Amino acid sequence: MEAIAARQYAHLFVPKLFTVLRGGYGWNDLRSDAIAGLTVAIVALPLAMALAIASGTTPEKGLYTAIVAGFLISALGGSRVQIGGPTAAFIPVVFVVIEKFGFGGLILCTLLAGLMLIAAGLMRLGTLMKYMPQPVITGFTAGIAVSIFSSQIKDALGLQMASVPAEFIPRWTAYAKHIVTTQPAAVTLTLLGLAVIVTLRRWRPTWPGFLIALLVCTAVCLGFALPAETIGSRFGSLPSALPTFDFPHIPFERTRELLPSSFTIAFLAGVESLLSAVVADGMTGGRHRSNAELVAQGIANVGAAVFGGLPATGAIARTATNVRAGARSPVAGMLHAMFLLVFMLVLAPYMRYVPLAALAAVLLVVAWNISEYQHFRHTMSAPKGDRLVLLLTFGLTVFFDLTLAIEVGLVVAAFVFMFRMADAVEVSSGLKMIDENGDEGAAGADLTQRARLPKGVEAFQISGPLFFGAASRLDDLLDQFVQTPKVFILRMRLVPIIDASGVHALETLLDRCHRRGIVVIVSGLQPQPRRVIQKMHLHPREGELHFVADFESALELARTLAGEPIAGGSA
Numbered sequence: 168m169e170a171i172a173a174r175q176y177a178h179l180f181v182p183k184l185f186t187v188l189r190g191g192y193g194w195n196d197l198r199s200d201a202i203a204g205l206t207v208a209i210v211a212l213p214l215a216m217a218l219a220i221a222s223g224t225t226p227e228k229g230l231y232t233a234i235v236a237g238f239l240i241s242a243l244g245g246s247r248v249q250i251g252g253p254t255a256a257f258i259p260v261v262f263v264v265i266e267k268f269g270f271g272g273l274i275l276c277t278l279l280a281g282l283m284l285i286a287a288g289l290m291r292l293g294t295l296m297k298y299m300p301q302p303v304i305t306g307f308t309a310g311i312a313v314s315i316f317s318s319q320i321k322d323a324l325g326l327q328m329a330s331v332p333a334e335f336i337p338r339w340t341a342y343a344k345h346i347v348t349t350q351p352a353a354v355t356l357t358l359l360g361l362a363v364i365v366t367l368r369r370w371r372p373t374w375p376g377f378l379i380a381l382l383v384c385t386a387v388c389l390g391f392a393l394p395a396e397t398i399g400s401r402f403g404s405l406p407s408a409l410p411t412f413d414f415p416h417i418p419f420e421r422t423r424e425l426l427p428s429s430f431t432i433a434f435l436a437g438v439e440s441l442l443s444a445v446v447a448d449g450m451t452g453g454r455h456r457s458n459a460e461l462v463a464q465g466i467a468n469v470g471a472a473v474f475g476g477l478p479a480t481g482a483i484a485r486t487a488t489n490v491r492a493g494a495r496s497p498v499a500g501m502l503h504a505m506f507l508l509v510f511m512l513v514l515a516p517y518m519r520y521v522p523l524a525a526l527a528a529v530l531l532v533v534a535w536n537i538s539e540y541q542h543f544r545h546t547m548s549a550p551k552g553d554r555l556v557l558l559l560t561f562g563l564t565v566f567f568d569l570t571l572a573i574e575v576g577l578v579v580a581a582f583v584f585m586f587r588m589a590d591a592v593e594v595s596s597g598l599k600m601i602d603e604n605g606d607e608g609a610a611g612a613d614l615t616q617r618a619r620l621p622k623g624v625e626a627f628q629i630s631g632p633l634f635f636g637a638a639s640r641l642d643d644l645l646d647q648f649v650q651t652p653k654v655f656i657l658r659m660r661l662v663p664i665i666d667a668s669g670v671h672a673l674e675t676l677l678d679r680c681h682r683r684g685i686v687v688i689v690s691g692l693q694p695q696p697r698r699v700i701q702k703m704h705l706h707p708r709e710g711e712l713h714f715v716a717d718f719e720s721a722l723e724l725a726r727t728l729a730g731e732p733i734a735g736g737s738a
Contacts, residue, residue: 179291180459182243187496196495203494204502206375207250207485211237211503212510213377214485214533216398216518217526218253219477221318222261224270225402226518228477229253230511231410234504236467236479241500243463245456246444248494250485250503251467253477255533256435259314260569261477263333264428270475271417272425277472279422279429284437284465293457299438301668302549302557303576305542310564310572312538315530322527325353325395335566352393353524356384360528377529384525398526399519407515409508410474431570432468436480440464443481449679450490454646484536548703549667552583584634587664619722623729626656626721633662633669633696641672651683654725658718660691670703681711686728688713690721 211233219229233252240251264273287293314335320342321331327348332338360380367376388395398405418425444455464480471479489499546557556579563572620626627644657676665673680687692700692714707714715721 179456180245180288180462181456182459182463182497183245183247183456184242184497184501187247187498192496192498197498199493199495200499201502203489203492203499205506206492207489207499207503208506208510209375209378210488211250211252211482211485211507213381213526213529215253215507216521217529217533218255218258220322220398220523220526221255221258221315221530222253222477223265224261224273224477226398227405227511228475230405230507231474232471232476232479234508234511235410235474235476236471237507238501238504239467239470240440240463240479240481241497241504243459243466244481244497245459245463246447246481246486247453247455247496248447248451248486248489248499249440249444249455249460249481249497250489250500251440251464251479251481252485254439254480254482255315255530255537256308256311256439256480257432257478258318259311259564260428260431260435262318263568264425266333268418268421268425269416272421273477274472274475275417275419275422276425276429276432277468277476277478279425280432280436280478281465281468281470281472283429283433284461284468286465287433287437288458288461288463288465291458293437293441293459293461300553300556300577300580301542301671302546302553303560303573303580304438304442305539305546306557306560306576307564307569307572309538309540309543310561311569312534313565315534315537319527319530319534322396322523323353323357323531325350325524350395352388352395353522356388356393356395356522356524357528357531359387360384360525361531364528364532377532380528381521381525384528385521388522388525389520393522395522395524397519397523398521401523403519405511405515405518407512409512410476412473412475427570431573432478433465434573435569436464436468436478437461439483440481443483443486446483447486447490449675450487545703546667549670550699552580552586553667556580556583587632587634587666620656621654621722621726621729623653624656624725625652625654626658626718628658628661630661631663633659633665633672641676644676645679645683645685652685653729654686654688655680656688656690656718656721656725658690658721659696660693660717662696663693665696665699667703670700670705673700674705677705677712686710686713688715688721688724688728690715690718 212230215229215233216226217229219226219232222229237250237252240249244251261273264276268276317335317338318331320326321328324346325348326342326345327350328341328345332341360383363380363383364376367374367379387393388397440460441455441457444457444460448454460481467479471477489503492499494500543557543561547554549557556576559579560572560576563575625648633641677687689712705712713724715724
């Protein structure tokens with residue numbers, strides 16, 4: 168038994184690369200992965216430099232991170248198509264760490280974060296990441312977007328100021344004092360870069376808009392001899408050599424002071440990488456290994472720190488680009504890192520001419536992309552507790568500290584949950600969360616549910632509150648079908664309450680069903696779930712989603728939709 172348990176435990180950390188190669192890998196797969204890797208490398212090249220500059224360091228640090236960490240995340244991770252590297256989520260915390268402790272402090276932070284991630288994976292905490300309340304994620308993501316936006320004003324306007332304060336209010340106070348130093352050339356290049364990116368996204372969405380924007384802005388800057396600051400004028404020439412071990416002075420004596428920032432980096436890396444893996448699963452129909460992904464993220468962050476890079480995690484936008492470009496395996500991510508290395512070795516002498524205003528335009532678009540304003544606005548229609556968590560996390564992220572925002576957001580979300588559970592204890596006591604064979608505590612008629620279903624129809628019953636801690640259970644429903652049904656009945660008469668995360672999980676389930684051509688019938692909604700679902704604008708859609716009063720009505724409608732008679736029996 169111990170040997171079996173050990174093998175099962177070890178299987179949790181088997182890289183997807185090993186699984187793919189063991190299943191067979193041919194030249195067609197390599198060609199598809201090479202095309203995808205090249206496509207993602209073209210997208211990642213300007214982003215890596217821009218993210219490093221926004222974090223308060225030099226552009227080659229971002230390239231080193233994308234090369235080293237990107238390779239390790241793909242080679243060792245638990246997702247087939249995950250692309251790793253520096254991301255915008257780290258900018259606020261990395262900027263503050265470098266300002267307070269120097270780059271050596273960031274190296275120590277990244278090393279500690281990597282070790283935390285490895286430990287989290289080995290302790291099988293990857294499955295716990297899915298319990299993160301949606302309002303907390305939306306709140307700190309929107310707050311990070313605001314922080315990134317505010318960090319780019321100096322370069323976007325060409326303000327003549329020696330440094331930018333890390334705190335939000337002092338930063339904008341400094342901007343106001345130096346607004347008279349705005350450089351028309353920088354503003355022109357910023358607007359040009361934004362115009363190119365937005366235009367290409369509208370008319371040529373498959374083209375590498377970020378890279379083309381940099382090329383256009385650089386050509387205009389050189390062609391018209393615009394007096395704009397460039398990578399070369401601020402940082403000098405980029406090194407055109409392989410990344411090497413780089414250990415500046417590391418303040419080990421300040422380890423205790425750096426632990427909160429290390430935890431924040433580890434937390435962000437874990438959450439964002441698993442969110443990215445979930446997005447990839449939704450696009451490919453696969454399933455990632457969350458604990459293997461955390462271990463790979465930890466090793467990648469240790470590797471990035473050893474080579475003088477930045478924190479890294481799975482990048483949702485680049486991962487989506489990888490999938491759309493036809494990636495079939497982790498080899499695409501590994502090749503993306505190798506292509507970036509080639510780009511750096513070949514193009515380093517020319518990157519010095521890129522104007523910083525163009526990179527600012529890239530990051531302004533990135534800030535808009537990660538702001539998730541639709542989710543923010545959507546969550547504002549949720550119950551009061553979710554709105555409180557959202558606004559509190561957002562405000563603390565912008566005005567104070569990301570670590571504090573996450574801690575407070577989680578604590579408040581827990582209290583909101585406990586308050587809701589106190590009201591629902593009598594209703595939910597002793598009930599299973601999801602029971603595919605009906606409610607075990609209900610009348611005997613419910614136990615014959617499956618025998619009464621028409622051919623091509625499946626039904627599940629949810630029992631208990633559908634809150635953030637249980638919403639992820641909906642993700643597994645479709646995977647339990649032997650054959651894809653035509654109609655899926657979701658019985659919710661024993662769900663007393665639902666929150667924003669529950670509605671989000673329900674929407675995700677509906678979206679997966681829609682992509683598979685499955686019609687969903689929701690039956691027996693209680694008053695509170697009905698109010699919340701209506702308030703969050705989840706409405707019936709003909710041929711996709713139907714709401715009915717009870718299971719009998721659901722069976723009648725399912726019979727019509729499936730075109731099959733119902734097996735005998737009465738409610």
